[in-house]
Structure formats: C-alpha cells, structure tokens
Amino acid sequence: MDFEPTQTQRAVLDALGALLARYAGPERSRALAARGEYDWNLEEALRRDGFLDLFAAEDAGPLDATLAVEAIAAEIGAVSAVPHLLVLPALGLDRPAGPVVLAAGDPGPVRYGGEATRMLVADGDRCFAADLDSVAAERVPSAYGYPFARVVIAGRAELAPGSAAAMVNWWRVGVSAEAVGMMRRAADIAVAYAKDRKVFRRSLGSFQALQHRLAEVNVLVEGARWLVYEAAFAGAPAEAAAVAATHTMSALGRVTRETHQIMGAIGLTAEHDLHLWTLRLQALRAELGSWRTPSRAAAEARWATA
Amino acid sequence: MEFAWDQADVAFRRELGDFLDRELAEWDRSETGLGSAVYSEFSRGFVGRLAEKGWLTPHWPREYGGGGQGAWQHFVLGEEMWRRGEPRGPQYMNVNWVGPAIIKYGTEDQRRKLLPPIARGEVFWCQGFSEPEAGTDLAALRTKAVRDGDSYVLNGQKIWTSYANVADYCFLLARTGSAADGRDGISVFLLPLNTPGAQVRRIPGFVGDHSFNELFLTDARIPADCLLGEENKGWEIVRRTLAYERVGAPRYARAALVLDRLAAEVRTSGRLADPGIQEQFGRARAACEAARVLVYRVIDERAKAKEPSPMAYQARAAMVQAERAVGDLALDVLGSEALVEGALGDAQFRNSLGAGIAAGSYEVQLNLISRLILELPKD
Ligand SMILES: Cc1cc2nc3c(=O)[nH]c(=O)nc-3n(C[C@H](O)[C@H](O)[C@H](O)COP(=O)(O)OP(=O)(O)OC[C@H]3O[C@@H](n4cnc5c(N)ncnc54)[C@H](O)[C@@H]3O)c2cc1C
Numbered sequence: 001m002d003f004e005p006t007q008t009q010r011a012v013l014d015a016l017g018a019l020l021a022r023y024a025g026p027e028r029s030r031a032l033a034a035r036g037e038y039d040w041n042l043e044e045a046l047r048r049d050g051f052l053d054l055f056a057a058e059d060a061g062p063l064d065a066t067l068a069v070e071a072i073a074a075e076i077g078a079v080s081a082v083p084h085l086l087v088l089p090a091l092g093l094d095r096p097a098g099p100v101v102l103a104a105g106d107p108g109p110v111r112y113g114g115e116a117t118r119m120l121v122a123d124g125d126r127c128f129a130a131d132l133d134s135v136a137a138e139r140v141p142s143a144y145g146y147p148f149a150r151v152v153i154a155g156r157a158e159l160a161p162g163s164a165a166a167m168v169n170w171w172r173v174g175v176s177a178e179a180v181g182m183m184r185r186a187a188d189i190a191v192a193y194a195k196d197r198k199v200f201r202r203s204l205g206s207f208q209a210l211q212h213r214l215a216e217v218n219v220l221v222e223g224a225r226w227l228v229y230e231a232a233f234a235g236a237p238a239e240a241a242a243v244a245a246t247h248t249m250s251a252l253g254r255v256t257r258e259t260h261q262i263m264g265a266i267g268l269t270a271e272h273d274l275h276l277w278t279l280r281l282q283a284l285r286a287e288l289g290s291w292r293t294p295s296r297a298a299a300e301a302r303w304a305t306a
Numbered sequence: 307m308e309f310a311w312d313q314a315d316v317a318f319r320r321e322l323g324d325f326l327d328r329e330l331a332e333w334d335r336s337e338t339g340l341g342s343a344v345y346s347e348f349s350r351g352f353v354g355r356l357a358e359k360g361w362l363t364p365h366w367p368r369e370y371g372g373g374g375q376g377a378w379q380h381f382v383l384g385e386e387m388w389r390r391g392e393p394r395g396p397q398y399m400n401v402n403w404v405g406p407a408i409i410k411y412g413t414e415d416q417r418r419k420l421l422p423p424i425a426r427g428e429v430f431w432c433q434g435f436s437e438p439e440a441g442t443d444l445a446a447l448r449t450k451a452v453r454d455g456d457s458y459v460l461n462g463q464k465i466w467t468s469y470a471n472v473a474d475y476c477f478l479l480a481r482t483g484s485a486a487d488g489r490d491g492i493s494v495f496l497l498p499l500n501t502p503g504a505q506v507r508r509i510p511g512f513v514g515d516h517s518f519n520e521l522f523l524t525d526a527r528i529p530a531d532c533l534l535g536e537e538n539k540g541w542e543i544v545r546r547t548l549a550y551e552r553v554g555a556p557r558y559a560r561a562a563l564v565l566d567r568l569a570a571e572v573r574t575s576g577r578l579a580d581p582g583i584q585e586q587f588g589r590a591r592a593a594c595e596a597a598r599v600l601v602y603r604v605i606d607e608r609a610k611a612k613e614p615s616p617m618a619y620q621a622r623a624a625m626v627q628a629e630r631a632v633g634d635l636a637l638d639v640l641g642s643e644a645l646v647e648g649a650l651g652d653a654q655f656r657n658s659l660g661a662g663i664a665a666g667s668y669e670v671q672l673n674l675i676s677r678l679i680l681e682l683p684k685d
Contacts, residue, residue, distance in 0.1 A: 108642040141647040143512050143656065148645060199443040209669060253634055260659045261668065264441050265466045268660050269518060270510035279512065282637055282655070286645055290638035292582055 003226075005067075012054065012064050016071050019045055024075035026273050029145075032078045036139070036147035038099050038115045039078035046072075046079065047095070055089035062086070066177045066232035070225075074181030076276055078146075080112055082174030087120060090170045090236070091163055093129070101132070101151060102171050104289070111283055113149030114139045120167055121156070127163035130156035145280035169236040172245035172294055173228060179248050179284045180225045182277040183255045187217050189274050190259040193267075210262060217258050220251035239301035245294035252281050253291070312378065319382045322361065329355060330390055340395045341469040341517060346430065349395030353427030356394070363401050363425045370409055370417065371425030377609040381556070381601075388559040396469035398555060400424045400431045404477050407547035408496070411535035420475075420496065432473035434464040434497070434521055435544075441466075442667055444479075445489045445541070449523060451480035453537075456530045458495065460503070460523040468664075470506045470519035473499055479544065482537050492540040495533060501526045513660040514653070552618035553604050554665045558597035558625050561632040564654045565590055568632075571650055572639055583639055590631040597624040616678035623671040626662040633658030 005013070023042040032039055046052055054065040065085045072081045083100035099112035101119040110116075114137045119130040136152035191214055194205030204210060224247050231240035256278050260267050267274045288294060299305045311319075333348060340346075356362045365380035366372020384402075387394055394401075405424045408416055423429045440447040449462025460480060470476065476497040483491020497504065503526030509518035535543050569587055572578045578587075600621040607615060636644045636651025644651035662668030676682045 109646055110642065142645045143647060143652070144645045148642070198439075199441070199446075207669075209672065253638075256659075257630065261662050264663055264667070265436070265518070265660070268511045268513045268663070270512065275512060283642070283645060285637055286640075286642040289641060292586075292638060296582065 008060055009064055009067055012051075012060065013067060013071060015049065016051060016068055019049060019051075020071065020075040020077060024072065024077035026076065026276055029076035029078060029276060033145055033147070036114070037078070038080075038112050038147070040098070042077050043079045043084070043097070046081075046084070047097075052084050052095050053089075055086060062090070062235060063229060063232045065089070066173060066228065069174050070177040070181035070228075072181070073178035074185050076145075076182075076280065080116070082171060082178065083120065086170045086174040087167055090166050091120075091127075091159065093159075102167070102287075104168065104293075107151070108286075109140045109142070109148035109150050111146035111148055111287070113137055113151045114147055116151065119151060119153070120159075122164040122168050122171075125161075125164050127159040127167055128156040129159055130154075143279060144283045145276065146283050148283075165238060166236075168297075169238055169241040172241040172288060172297075173231050173236045175284050175288050176224065176228045176245045176248035177232070179252050179281060180221065180228055182281050182284070183221045183224070183248075183252060186255055186259045186274060186277045186281070187214070187221055189277075190214065190217075190262045190267075193263050197264075204262070213258050214262070217251075217255055220247075220254055224248040224251045239298060242294045242298035242301055245288055246291050246298050249285055249288055249291035249294060252285050256281055315378050315382055318379050319386065322383065322386050325359065325361075326386060326390055326393075330393055333393060340392060340398075340514065341472055342514070345393075345395040346469075346472040348393060349397055350427070352393050353395075353397050357425060357427045362394075362397075362427050363405060366401075366405060366409065366421075366425065370405075370421050377605050381605045385556045385559045388556045389563045391560060391563075392555070396430050396432070396472065397427060399433060399469075400429070402555075403547050403551045404431045406550070407477070407494075407543060408534065410547065411494075411543050413531070415531065416496065416534070429475060430469055430473040431475045431477055432467050432470045432499075432519075434467050434470075434476040434478035436466045437463060438465050442670060445492070447479060447481060447492065448485065449478075449480045451482050451493060451495060453482070453530065454527075457527050458530060458532065460495070460497070460526040460528065462523050464521040464523075465509075465518075467506075467519045467521050468517050470499070470521050471508055475499060476504075476521065479540055482540075487538070489541040491538055493533060493537050494535060494540040494543050495528065497526075497528060497532060501528055503527065513656050517660070517664075549614040549618075550608060552614065552666070553601050553621045554625070556598075556601060556625075557661070558594045558601070558628045561629050561654065562591075562594040562598075564651065565594060565632050565635070567650055568636055568639065577639075586635050586638060590628075590635045593624070593628040593631040597621065597628040600624045616674060619671040619674045620679070622666060623668060623675065626668045626671075629654070629658045629661040633661075 023045050051068055054060045054068055055062050069081045069085050080099040083102055084095050088095050096118050099116040101110045101113055101116045104122045115134060117132050117134050119132050121128045121130055131154040133152045133154040137149040139149045142148045195203055197204040227244040227247050231244040234240055263274055266272050353362055360373045363371055364373035364375035368374045405421060408420055435444055437447050451458045451460050476499055478495045478497045479492055480495055481491050482493040503524045505522045507520045509520060511518045577583055604618045604621050633655035636655050640651050643649055
C-alpha cells in the first residue's frame with residue numbers, strides 16, 4: 001500500500017494541468033456551453049500529448065488514466081473523457097475523433113449526443129458498438145451544463161463476450177472519477193465562502209452547525225475519491241466499481257445540497273461559478289442511474305442477490 | 307383533536323376547485339419562475355377574475371375589500387393555488403402580507419390609496435429586504451433613507467428582489483437610524499418603483515425566471531408619506547406582519563403535485579413496480595405529508611387567534627425537506643429525462659436548491675427550533 005502519487009502520476013497531472021490551463025477552465029467552459037459545443041481542440045490536444053493512451057501505456061496504466069479523467073472534469077473540460085481514456089481502451093477499441101456516448105439499454109438525452117457518431121451500449125450481458133446519425137440526433141435544451149441530444153442509431157455491431165461487464169465497470173469508475181473532481185471543486189468553493197462571508201460579525205464558517213456539514217462533505221468526497229482510485233488500480237472489478245459509484249453518487253447528492261445551501265442566494269446565480277460544477281454533477285448522477293443502479297449492482301456482486 | 311375538515315371548508319374547496327379547473331383549463335403551467343413573463347401576464351388577468359369572485363383577498367377585513375374569511379379558508383385557497391402551480395404569480399405576497407401590513411400600520415390615506423389596487427389585483431409588489439452584505443443577518447442592512455423636508459432620499463442597494471422586474475411597488479427596508487442601532491434604526495417604506503433614481507437590474511440565475519433582481523437606489527426622492535408606521539420601528543412591523551407568514555406559501559402542495567405526476571410517469575414506463583423506487587416515492591410522499599400536517603398545526607393556532615408560536619419553524623423546515631426529497635427523486639428516478647429544460651422534475655429540482663434559502667433559510671429555522679423549542683443554551 002502506498003497512497004502517495006508515483007513519479008509518473010505527478011508528471012502526468014502536471015503536464016495535464018498545463019494543458020487544461022489552456023484548453024479548459026470556467027471561462028472556456030462557459031463559452032462552449034453557451035454554443036452547446038464539444039471541445040474538439042481539447043480532445044485533439046489530449047490525443048496529441050498521449051493522454052488518450054495512458055490506460056495501456058507501459059509506464060502508466062488505468063489509475064493514471066482515471067486521475068486524468070478526474071482532472072479534466074475538475075477543469076470542466078468539454079470532452080467525453082471517460083470513453084476515450086477508459087472505456088474504449090479497456091475494450092481494446094480505437095478512439096475515434098469526437099465524442100462517444102455510453103449507454104445502458106435505451107438512453108434518454110445524453111451529453112454530446114448531438115456531435116457523437118459512436119455509441120457503446122450495454123444491454124444486459126451483451127454489448128454493442130453503434131454508429132450514430134449525428135444529423136438526425138435531436139438536440140434538447142437543458143440547464144445542466146452539457147449539450148444534450150437524443151441519439152439516432154444508424155447501425156450496430158455486437159462486441160466480444162465480456163465487453164458489457166468491462167464497459168459498465170469502467171463507465172462507473174470513470175463517471176465517478178469525474179464526479180470526484182467536480183465535487184472537490186464545489187466543496188472548495190463553499191469552504192472558501194464560509195471563510196470569507198461575514199454574518200453577525202463572524203465568519204460564516206465559525207458556526208459549528210456549518211462546520212460539521214462541511215466536514216461531512218469532506219469525508220464523503222474523500223471516501224469516494226479513494227474508492228475510485230482503488231477500483232481503478234484493481235482494474236475495475238464489478239464489486240469495487242459498483243461500490244465506488246454508489247458512494248460517489250450518494251455523496252454527489254449531499255455535496256450539491258450542502259454547497260448550495262452554504263452559499264446562499266449568490267450560488268444560485270449564473271454569474272457565480274458554483275453551478276458550473278454542481279449542475280453538471282446532476283448529469284453524471286443521471287448517467288449512472290443515480291446511487292440506486294450501482295447500489296443494486298454492488299449488492300448483486302457481493303451477495304448474488306438476483 | 308379532530309382531523310376532519312369543516313363542511314364549510316370542504317364546500318369552499320370544491321367550489322374554488324371547480325372554478326380554478328375551468329379558469330386554468332387553457333393555462334400552460336410552464337413551471338418557470340413566478341416572475342416570468344408568462345406568469346405575470348397570466349396572473350394580471352386571472353387575479354382580476356379571482357377578485358370578482360371575492361377570492362383574492364377573502365381574509366382581509368370587509369371594510370378594505372376583503373371577505374372577512376377565516377384562517378382555514380385562506381389556507382385552503384393558498385393550497386389550491388399552489389397545487390396548481392400558483393397562477394396568482396407574484397400576487398400571493400401582496401394579498402398575504404403586504405396588504406395586511408398596510409391595513410395594520412398604514413395611515414387612512416395610505417390604505418385608501420394602496421389597498422384597492424391590491425384587492426382588485428391590479429398591482430405587483432416586491433420585497434426589498436436583502437442586500438449584498440445583509441442576507442441572513444438582515445439587521446446589517448445599509449440602504450439609507452434621509453429625511454429632507456417633506457420627503458425621504460434613498461440611497462443604497464437591494465439584491466435578490468424577486469419580481470422587482472414586474473413590480474409597481476417595493477416594500478422596502480431602509481436605515482433611518484445609524485448602523486449602530488441595528489434593528490432599532492430600520493424603517494419600512496412603500497416605494498413606488500417608478501421613482502426616479504430607482505433602477506432594477508435582472509440577475510440571471512437558474513432557480514426560475516426573474517427570481518433575482520437588484521434594485522439600485524440613487525438619490526431616489528419619495529414623499530414622506532411613503533413611510534409605513536413610525537420611523538425606526540420597521541423591524542417590529544416586519545416581525546409582526548410576517549409572523550403569520552412564517553410558514554410561507556404551501557409549497558409542499560406543489561411538491562406533492564409534482565410527485566404525483568412523477569409517479570404517473572414512472573408507472574407508464576413500468577418501473578413503479580420496482581421496490582427500490584417505491585421506497586423512494588414513499589419517503590418523498592411522507593416528507594410532503596409531514597410538511598402538510600405541521601403546517602396545518604400552525605393554521606389551527608392562527609384560526610384560534612393565538613400568538614404565533616415557534617411551531618412555524620418546524621413547519622418551514624419540514625417543507626424544505628419535502629421540496630428537496632421530491633427534487634432528488636425526480637433526478638434519481640427519471641434520470642436524464644429530468645435534465646431536459648421544462649421536463650417534469652426539472653423545475654422542482656432546480657427550485658429545491660433555493661428552497662432552504664429564500665424566505666428565511668433552513669439554518670435559521672433550525673437555530674430557532676434549537677433555541678425556542680428545545681431551549682438549548684446559546685453558548
Ligand atoms: C429564490 C430566492 C428568492 C428570494 N427573494 C427575495 C426577495 O424577494 N426579497 C428579498 O429581500 N430577499 C430575497 N431572497 C434573499 C434571501 O432572503 C437571502 O438569500 C437569505 O436571507 C440568505 O442570505 P444570503 O443569500 O446572503 O446567504 P448568507 O446570509 O450568506 O448565508 C449563507 C448560508 O449560511 C447560513 N447561515 C447564516 N447564518 C447562520 C448561522 N448563524 N448558523 C447557521 N447557518 C447560518 C444560511 O442559512 C445560509 O444557508 C431570495 C432568495 C432566494 C434564494
């Protein structure tokens with residue numbers, strides 16, 4: 001056991017940080033979101049600098065790729081990082097240019113569904129790679145940060161046996177990693193506000209009623225974070241992936257409630273940055289079927305409940 | 307104890323419900339904010355028809371255009387409105403507490419001038435309390451009103467002022483004493499929003515259209531008779547007139563409506579048979595019902611003309627819990643369908659983020675319960 005990041009992980013995160021400083025962050029994310037666009041430039045930069053190859057790289061691996069997914073989400077990079085960095089490499093598939101959609105069964109509106117030409121669908125034990133008709137895709141308006149669309153399938157091919165489990169497990173780990181990155185940002189913002197904001201001639205954060213809640217948020221997020229890292233390190237086994245997603249998705253609900261509550265009215269405005277993370281978090285929550293779907297999967301993996 | 311409804315209240319609810327179902331048949335309750343253009347436009351016509359039936363201000367004394375109705379009927383009215391998405395729009399504030407405050411503290415001139423337009427449903431009011439540095443700690447407010455001959459000159463800034471974009475008047479708190487006076491140096495002004503020097507700016511947010519505005523006051527000069535009650539006694543006026551409004555609007559009724567609609571939707575997809583989903587629906591329903599019964603307890607007190615007690619804080623806190631439970635359920639159960647703008651559950655979730663902040667924050671309710679009901683020590 002060693003909870004310290006390795007040399008490689010440090011180097012990866014440093015390099016990625018520099019890249020994200022140019023191609024991501026609140027300002028760029030706002031501009032892209034206003035136009036409902038995918039960030040082709042960021043994806044291209046990630047590809048060029050080898051971040052899409054981390055998963056299978058000799059000197060790196062799935063955990064490094066997962067850390068990168070977390071970092072991209074923390075900076076609200078407008079790319080579909082989970083498929084490109086985790087799921088496609090885990091299935092040994094190549095990574096097409098542009099967004100890729102992940103779905104279980106019949107998806108409702110999906111993020112970047114308007115520009116995506118490729119979708120992976122888990123349907124029970126079977127897994128399909130589908131081609132999408134991006135012209136026919138129906139874009140839907142949403143307040144939750146990502147551009148959403150209902151996709152239209154143009155054709156599909158079944159993938160090898162075992163693909164469905166691998167896809168779903170890495171999907172859970174990856175989206176949870178994104179959520180962890182976003183929750184950490186949201187919590188940081190609320191903690192900073194609690195320190196700065198003065199009420200009744202004290203700082204807000206000096207009230208114990210709020211301290212305990214911020215502390216609980218911190219415990220939940222740290223729990224989620226290390227479960228995600230551990231699951232990624234182990235190669236996303238079914239139980240660990242489901243447990244990490246369950247814990248992350250429950251934490252997500254609580255983090256949303258508490259950060260917004262502590263920020264008061266200012267956190268509900270478009271001008272303030274908090275919602276850039278918290279509203280997108282809801283999209284992640286919806287994508288994984290909230291805490292309920294992974295929670296059933298965790299019980300099933302552990303006790304064969306089905 | 308007696309939990310059955312009075313026959314008269316049942317009859318009133320039925321008559322009102324029939325009227326509303328007819329009136330609202332064509333209304334597309336778009337579930338945006340009450341201050342949105344759709345709402346305020348609809349509201350102006352609708353409340354006029356409500357007023358003709360005597361159902362806009364039924365709880366006001368008859369001499370001011372009211373019907374002298376009791377607390378329960380007033381509440382039935384509120385419930386029926388909220389479970390239809392509150393078609394009165396921003397009007398609910400005028401009729402619930404702005405009017406009654408003017409009745410209680412206004413001069414005869416103020417009553418004659420300001421009450422009839424409210425009773426006819428012709429005007430909107432907004433509430434100018436919060437400031438950038440004064441939210442929960444409202445007594446830290448700094449907007450100044452300085453007496454100058456037979457007028458007051460206002461300078462300062464209000465923020466989060468819902469409906470200011472459509473309002474004709476603002477029920478405004480300003481400092482007439484010094485900052486050191488805290489609660490003792492605050493007065494209430496009935497400010498016409500067309501006063502030169504009063505400027506409204508919208509703040510875009512995501513909890514309903516036009517929930518948020520700023521109101522800038524720059525040398526805004528108003529006649530001295532815009533002062534309500536005595537100078538420096540504003541805190542007392544607000545405390546007393548808002549005491550009856552402490553439970554606030556029966557928002558649990560709207561949450562319960564959304565929950566029913568969610569259940570219908572989930573049933574269609576066959577998933578209401580899932581035990582886990584049933585569990586979450588059951589819990590959310592219980593939260594709505596708990597809020598309802600705790601609110602009823604407060605109305606009982608009101609109907610008996612007792613002094614308002616801290617039970618209202620329990621009711622408000624329970625209402626926040628109910629709104630959140632339904633908002634969370636929408637996302638947990640409907641998934642990405644709930645993320646589509648205007649979809650079932652979308653407004654409920656987003657509004658629930660502000661439920662514990664507007665109209666007296668959740669923590670304030672908890673602090674008051676701790677102090678006044680549990681009598682926990684202060685430090
Ligand atoms: C949808 C909406 C509509 C509104 N409409 C109006 C309006 O029409 N007119 C108007 O005047 N205002 C309005 N407001 C403003 C509202 O009254 C304030 O937002 C509220 O008073 C909180 O102030 P704040 O946002 O400055 O938060 P802050 O005062 O900064 O508080 C932040 C958080 O800290 C908590 N907190 C503060 N003190 C304590 C303590 N002692 N112990 C524990 N917790 C504490 C608060 O509960 C809150 O959760 C509206 C707000 C919302 C969200």
